[in-house]
Amino acid sequence: MQSENKTMGEMINAYYESITVTKSTKTKSSKTKSAKSKSSKKLITNKEVIRFGKWYGFEQNTIDITPILIEEYSNKILANNLSTNVNSVQELRKFIRFINPKLTTGLRLKRKQTFNKSVGILNASAELSTLTKAGHKAKSQELEELKKGRIEIAEQIKIAAADKDVRENVPLEAAREQLGHTESRIRVLENTLMDATIIDLKKGSKKTIKLGSTISLLEIDSKKRASYTLVSVTEAKKIQKNYFYEYNTTLNGMIKNHKIDANEFLEFVHDIDIDFLKKDLKLDEELKKLDGKKIIFTNGSKKHALNVTQRIGIDQHFDDIFDIMDSNFVPKPAMEPYKKLVEKHKIDPNLCAFVEDIARNLKPAYEMGMITVWIENDEPWAKKFSDANFINFKTNNLSEFLKKINLLKAA
Numbered sequence: 001m002q003s004e005n006k007t008m009g010e011m012i013n014a015y016y017e018s019i020t021v022t023k024s025t026k027t028k029s030s031k032t033k034s035a036k037s038k039s040s041k042k043l044i045t046n047k048e049v050i051r052f053g054k055w056y057g058f059e060q061n062t063i064d065i066t067p068i069l070i071e072e073y074s075n076k077i078l079a080n081n082l083s084t085n086v087n088s089v090q091e092l093r094k095f096i097r098f099i100n101p102k103l104t105t106g107l108r109l110k111r112k113q114t115f116n117k118s119v120g121i122l123n124a125s126a127e128l129s130t131l132t133k134a135g136h137k138a139k140s141q142e143l144e145e146l147k148k149g150r151i152e153i154a155e156q157i158k159i160a161a162a163d164k165d166v167r168e169n170v171p172l173e174a175a176r177e178q179l180g181h182t183e184s185r186i187r188v189l190e191n192t193l194m195d196a197t198i199i200d201l202k203k204g205s206k207k208t209i210k211l212g213s214t215i216s217l218l219e220i221d222s223k224k225r226a227s228y229t230l231v232s233v234t235e236a237k238k239i240q241k242n243y244f245y246e247y248n249t250t251l252n253g254m255i256k257n258h259k260i261d262a263n264e265f266l267e268f269v270h271d272i273d274i275d276f277l278k279k280d281l282k283l284d285e286e287l288k289k290l291d292g293k294k295i296i297f298t299n300g301s302k303k304h305a306l307n308v309t310q311r312i313g314i315d316q317h318f319d320d321i322f323d324i325m326d327s328n329f330v331p332k333p334a335m336e337p338y339k340k341l342v343e344k345h346k347i348d349p350n351l352c353a354f355v356e357d358i359a360r361n362l363k364p365a366y367e368m369g370m371i372t373v374w375i376e377n378d379e380p381w382a383k384k385f386s387d388a389n390f391i392n393f394k395t396n397n398l399s400e401f402l403k404k405i406n407l408l409k410a411a
Helices: 008-018 028-056 067-078 086-099 101-106 133-161 170-195 233-247 250-258 262-269 281-289 302-312 335-344 359-367 398-410
Strands: 112-116 121-125 130-132 197-199 214-218 225-229 295-297 320-322 353-356 371-375 393-395
Touching: 008 028, 008 086, 028 067, 028 086, 067 101, 067 170, 086 101, 130 133, 133 170, 133 233, 233 250, 250 262, 262 302, 281 398, 295 335, 302 320, 320 335, 335 359, 353 359, 359 371, 393 398
Parallel strands: 130 197, 295 320, 353 371, 371 393
Antiparallel strands: 112 121, 214 225
8 A cells, every 4th residue: 555645646656666577487489479468458557547647637646536536537537438448447446556445446437338329339438427507507617717716826836936945835835736636626527517417407297306306395293395406416515515615514504505404404414323433442541631621612513422422432521512503503613613612611722722633623723822733634625724833733643642741741
C-alpha cells in the first residue's frame, strides 16, 4: 500500500518502477514471442493507467482520491469506452490498489447492453445519469461558474509564482490545490452532463411513479401532507452537498428550504448501526484523569452523541451534551453557538481546550481564546484549513495526546 503524499504523476512513476519483469527460461523463439506479447500488453496497461491519470489530473494529490470518485470514473469513462476490456480494468485495479487497497471497491466494468437497429448487433454503452431539468440547469450553472473561477485561480497562481522562493510559498500551494480540485470537479460535471438523460416532469402517466415524479404523502395520525420529487442519486447527493457547504449541516439546509421537522430528521439520519464501535479503555482512562468540565459540542443530536459515547464507554465523563437544538439549529462553525455554549456553562475560553475532527470548526474557538486540537481526518472537507494558524495542535490518536497532557500535569 502506498500512503505517501504524492501527485498522480509521481504515483504512476512509482508504480511502474515497482513492477519487476522476470526473465523467461524458455527457448529463444519462445522468448521472442513472449516479449512481443508482454510488450503489447504493457502498451494497453500504460494506456489505461495513463487515461485514469489524465482524467484525475497528473498534478493532483492522490491522497484525495475516494471510492466514490473511482466509481464515478468507472461509470463515466470505463463504461463509455468500447476499447475497455477485462485485462485493462484488472491492470487499472492493480494500480489503484497500489495507491490504496480500499479504493478498489469503487472500480468495476459496468455496461448496459443496447440493441443497435442500424447494424443489428448489441453494443455496450454507459448507464446514463438521469436528471430533472432543474438538476441539469443547476449542474450547468455550476460548471460555468467553475470555468470562470479557473481563470481567476490561474491568475492567483501567476501572482504567487512571482515570488521566487517557492519552498514555503503557501499562497502558491493553496492556489494550485484549489485549481486541482476545480479541474477535477469540472471533469466530473462535463462527463455527467454529456451522458445525462433529462426527465420532462410534465410528461408521463399520473399513475406511474418514476424518477421526476412528484408524490404527495399523507400521515394518517397527524393528517400532515408532504410532497416529494423523486430525483436520481447523483442529483440528490449534489443537493445534500450544497446544503452541507452552504449551511454547514444538511439539516440546516433542509429546514431553511423544505421546512422539515428537525426532530424527525435527526431521528431518521441517526438511526444507524454502531455495533462496530468497541470499548475504548485507553480513552476512558485518560479522560478520567482530566480535571474540569468536559462537554460534547455537536452538530448532531444529544441522543446520537450519547449512543456513541455509551458504546465506547466514555459517556460518564461528560457534564453535558450541547447539540444542534441547544444552538437553535445554528451549526458550527458559526460563532453564535460557541458563544451560547460558553454562556450556558460559564466557561472562561482562555482556560479551555477545544478538540475537533473538522478543521474549520476550530477557528471560532481559537478566536475566543481557546487552545485548539485537530484530530486528523483524511476526508477532504474535514482537513480543509488543517494548516491554518488557528490550529495549535494536531493528533491522530486522542488517547495518546491526552496521556501526554496528563503526564505533564503530574510532573
